[in-house]
Amino acid sequence: MAVHAPTAPRRRGSTVAGLLVLAVMLFPLYWMLNTALQPDSGLLQVDPVPSGLDLAGFTKALTDQGGNLLTSLLVSVGAVAICLAIAAYGLARFGLRGSRTIVFGTLITQMVPGIVIANALYSSYVGLGLVNSYAGLMLADASLGIPFSIVLMRSFMVSVPGEVIEAAEIDGAGPVRVFLRVVLPMSRNALITSGLFAFLFAWSDFMFALTLNTTDDVKPVTLGIYQYIGAHVGDWGSVMAAAVLSAVPAAVLLVLAQKYIAAGITGGSVK
Template structure:
């Protein structure tokens, strides 16, 4: 009788579990300390305890008062960049996946090449152009800048997924009288929901965590994302570490909550293009 390989598959032992827990605790310790320090009174966070038995929320009050506008700015820029990136990348990915274009490989290579350009090069080039066009210190300027990273990534993710869409589905819609635009809107987009969510989430995170474009393309307080706000906050409030850490917590919560809510769609979207 042949043994079932599944029953005899190697299972992680206690040592592997302990090592995994230790590594996870090591990686999450900065997050724990950030939350802990945000709930301590103002002053040196090293003087606080290992657990805030008497939490002090004054740091969050100061952070919301000083950085609330910057949080809203980051939301506006991130949402705008996500909408623009998906609006440009989705039809481009569909065309590269299902249209017979001679330059498809060249376009794909160019898309990959844009991911290799250092961000500081793009930021310096945009600064000169923005200075002439009057886009410095503006929401459209930051949205366009962040989209330079979001559009190529979204094209790569969605093209890989759309290559797995059976052509029979698209041809059936065309036979039923649907034009290319209607087929794209009514057939391709619903099927590509996971890829759209995945590309949108990562584009949002790119824009939300952007620091380089925010530092280069904003010279006043009129438009200041939260990443730049935290950076400047550290120098101005060196004695209020509870407020600094509270600002960091507030800046981290939206991204963390978003990833937890849509993690299933992200996993399906990333692996969907690899299985046909």
């Protein structure tokens, strides 16, 4: 039975519909940037198109929020390292008993409301001395990405041909060397995908940042913008500039890693 290709009008209609959906989704980002470039305008007096490039709002936002951006970067990178370490190679390749139960249990944790987990963590953190600490926030944010990382990494690791590992072991390579020299290079796409999503989860976290910090010693940019709105409710140009700056790292990473994401997500689906 012959399959006919879509006609040209249908293709054009699909393209137009896709562009309209994209425009609707990107409009909030455009308006955020547009407002940031007009720092002297009130929220209701912003022109649809900026008449010039006034970067005063970005200068003020970077001065006020620069330290918070660095804090978010440090915490997010630490959370990524924890996620990738816990999405363990041993869980997939060394026949850990109950591995499927562990994977299922990590998914169940995602059904628990975040505020419940945050309150429980706060009680534990007080006893452990992890409140208002980078390590405590890294561990908390890592819990957001661990389930996804475990599921993705395990599905990819179990698809690694056993013959390749056996050949390396016959050549005298130990478990650590096999992992570093054989498995990791083959798992690049899955590692990048897991790390990227773990970074995004940690970068956008607000609940743990608000609950597990009672001082300004460790203040991620999400909490900084929340407090910034209250302090600069009349200066929406600076507020929107801070929001734009906070979106830049995530956008850059998504653009740079987009080809690895598709390969990483589908890499473990076919053996």
